[in-house]
Amino acid sequence: xxxxxxxxxxxxxxxxxxxxxxxxGMSSDDIDNWDSLTHMNLVVAIELRFKVKFALGExxxxxxxxxxxxxxxxxxxx
Amino acid sequence: MLFxxxxxxxxxxxxxxxxxxxxxxxRLTMAARVWLLFASLFFYGWWDIRYLPLIMGSIxxxxxxxxxxxxxxxxxxxxxxxxxxxxxxxxxxxxxxxWFKYMDFFVTTVNGVAHTSLPLMRIVLPxxxxxxxxxxxxxxxxxxxxxxxxxxxxxxxxxxxxFPHLLAGPILHHKEMMPQFDRLRNKxxxxxxxxxxxxxxxxxxxxxxxxxxQFATWATPGFDTATSLNFFEAWLASxxxxxxxxxxxxxxxxxxxxxxxxxxxxLPVNFNSPYKACSIIDFWKRxxxxxxxxxxxxxxxxxxxxxxxxxxxxxxxxxFLSMLISGFWHGAGWTFILWGGMHGxxxxxxxxxxxxxxxxxxxxxxxxxxxxxxLAFVFFRARSLQSAIKVVEGMSGANxxxxxxxxxxxxxLKMLGVKFDKAWLDGINGSDRAWVYSLLALIFVVxxxxxxxxxxxxxLDWKHFAFLLILAFCGLINxxxxxxxxxxxx
Numbered sequence: 001x002x003x004x005x006x007x008x009x010x011x012x013x014x015x016x017x018x019x020x021x022x023x024x025g026m027s028s029d030d031i032d033n034w035d036s037l038t039h040m041n042l043v044v045a046i047e048l049r050f051k052v053k054f055a056l057g058e059x060x061x062x063x064x065x066x067x068x069x070x071x072x073x074x075x076x077x078x
Numbered sequence: 079m080l081f082x083x084x085x086x087x088x089x090x091x092x093x094x095x096x097x098x099x100x101x102x103x104x105r106l107t108m109a110a111r112v113w114l115l116f117a118s119l120f121f122y123g124w125w126d127i128r129y130l131p132l133i134m135g136s137i138x139x140x141x142x143x144x145x146x147x148x149x150x151x152x153x154x155x156x157x158x159x160x161x162x163x164x165x166x167x168x169x170x171x172x173x174x175x176x177w178f179k180y181m182d183f184f185v186t187t188v189n190g191v192a193h194t195s196l197p198l199m200r201i202v203l204p205x206x207x208x209x210x211x212x213x214x215x216x217x218x219x220x221x222x223x224x225x226x227x228x229x230x231x232x233x234x235x236x237x238x239x240x241f242p243h244l245l246a247g248p249i250l251h252h253k254e255m256m257p258q259f260d261r262l263r264n265k266x267x268x269x270x271x272x273x274x275x276x277x278x279x280x281x282x283x284x285x286x287x288x289x290x291x292q293f294a295t296w297a298t299p300g301f302d303t304a305t306s307l308n309f310f311e312a313w314l315a316s317x318x319x320x321x322x323x324x325x326x327x328x329x330x331x332x333x334x335x336x337x338x339x340x341x342x343x344x345l346p347v348n349f350n351s352p353y354k355a356c357s358i359i360d361f362w363k364r365x366x367x368x369x370x371x372x373x374x375x376x377x378x379x380x381x382x383x384x385x386x387x388x389x390x391x392x393x394x395x396x397x398f399l400s401m402l403i404s405g406f407w408h409g410a411g412w413t414f415i416l417w418g419g420m421h422g423x424x425x426x427x428x429x430x431x432x433x434x435x436x437x438x439x440x441x442x443x444x445x446x447x448x449x450x451x452x453l454a455f456v457f458f459r460a461r462s463l464q465s466a467i468k469v470v471e472g473m474s475g476a477n478x479x480x481x482x483x484x485x486x487x488x489x490x491l492k493m494l495g496v497k498f499d500k501a502w503l504d505g506i507n508g509s510d511r512a513w514v515y516s517l518l519a520l521i522f523v524v525x526x527x528x529x530x531x532x533x534x535x536x537x538l539d540w541k542h543f544a545f546l547l548i549l550a551f552c553g554l555i556n557x558x559x560x561x562x563x564x565x566x567x568x
């Protein structure tokens with residue numbers, strides 16, 4: 001099971017900000033530079049770290065940390 | 079058939095609209111959708127009936143391949159064949175585009191490099207092929223990845239052909255479109271939607287025939303006929319094109335979205351005041367938004383994945399490659415590749431800037447962004463590299479600075495080496511109107527609300543109704559000659 005603590009280092013690296021502390025409700029409005037491009041960087045970094053693969057068409061809809069976490073866990077459970 | 083033609087506005091659109099809601103009113107929803115599909119194909123065939131089989135073939139092919147891919151997700155099917163089906167589907171779409179759009183570019187390039195004299199194919203580019211190819215490629219990718227649930231053929235065919243977006247976008251995603259053709263509340267006449275749709279349509283028409291077509295009268299001679307341009311001619315030619323393209327393409331998008339509303343179908347917004355952007359990253363969030371979304375999702379991300387690691391350098395390379403491909407998608411020529419490459423480099427510099435946490439005054443940031451966009455559009459517009467260089471040369475001042483002779487008495491200008499001539503703007507067939515209009519357009523795009531923001535404040539009162547009538551009147555009386563939209567050529 002992937003938790004917020006496991007996601008945190010990836011967020012910190014992608015957004016180049018060591019102070020990020022995640023919670024489920026966080027979205028692109030709460031983190032500087034979380035735009036459509038860094039969003040894709042984030043998603044691919046998660047794919048590489050947890051060995052999951054997202055469908056391209058579902059990436060745009062994922063803009064909230066909680067949703068992202070749930071989807072990763074659903075994928076890992078398969 | 080063009081949106082800015084009488085046959086479209088006075089016959090095609092009303093007849094299609096009445097027919098659609100007539101069938102829906104009788105609860106013949108299937109007949110209504112068939113009617114809309116027939117109307118859309120008629121709209122496409124009006125331009126050249128020979129290309130109708132092409133688009134119909136493309137739809138049938140992609141629908142079939144998409145179906146096979148979606149079924150391959152069922153557990154009993156083998157996954158091996160899925161890749162083969164997908165690659166075949168992708169290859170056929172790309173080959174179709176290459177054949178109709180890029181053959182002569184490749185022949186010319188081979189002739190240039192290998193000193194051969196292979197004959198050019200001179201294939202006519204079927205309208206909208208770039209658009210209906212990439213929307214369907216996205217459909218295939220999603221089908222392969224298990225995201226296609228809706229499989230109704232009529233909805234699929236409508237998603238591809240629905241006439242407002244068919245020729246030049248906005249670029250649609252099947253997931254946001256197909257369910258809309260089924261939604262029940264979309265099937266009753268929405269008077270408010272029709273009213274708002276008409277206003278947006280006529281705002282778009284106004285932008286096209288009163289603004290874009292006016293700027294074209296200066297951009298076209300400047301780029302295509304003048305042999306050399308002085309400083310002001312070159313700047314006004316490039317600015318005229320920058321404004322022409324924006325008002326033409328955003329006008330088209332407004333008209334498309336407006337028509338969509340009349341049918342109670344929501345098309346995505348494509349422009350959000352792009353010339354207000356204070357960085358290139360910001361510009362691409364505001365310009366041709368549906369293309370930016372497509373490129374980010376279906377081009378940038380697969381490229382990023384293919385590197386197998388994420389570093390800052392990898393991300394910048396992926397951005398550059400995506401922009402290069404996106405440039406080439408716009409047109410078969412080195413000028414388009416160069417345009418894409420310029421934006422790729424600018425985006426990379428912008429990301430580097432952010433990473434270094436550097437700041438810049440807002441006004442300076444806007445000035446650099448706007449001028450970069452304007453300079454890059456010179457390459458986008460020019461028919462050849464030589465013609466682009468001619469304009470850039472003029473903009474640099476290499477051909478001298480000439481002002482109207484009435485300013486001859488200003489000593490300060492003389493000291494700067496400015497020359498004076500009555501024919502100071504003859505290279506662009508221009509008069510004082512050229513610079514006055516450019517200045518007004520600049521103020522307008524930087525300080526005014528855009529059409530989508532404007533429509534938010536529209537009410538059902540006499541003031542707004544009068545606004546609609548004036549807009550419609552101005553647009554309609556100015557359609558003296560029907561001119562094509564710029565994005566039809568891409």
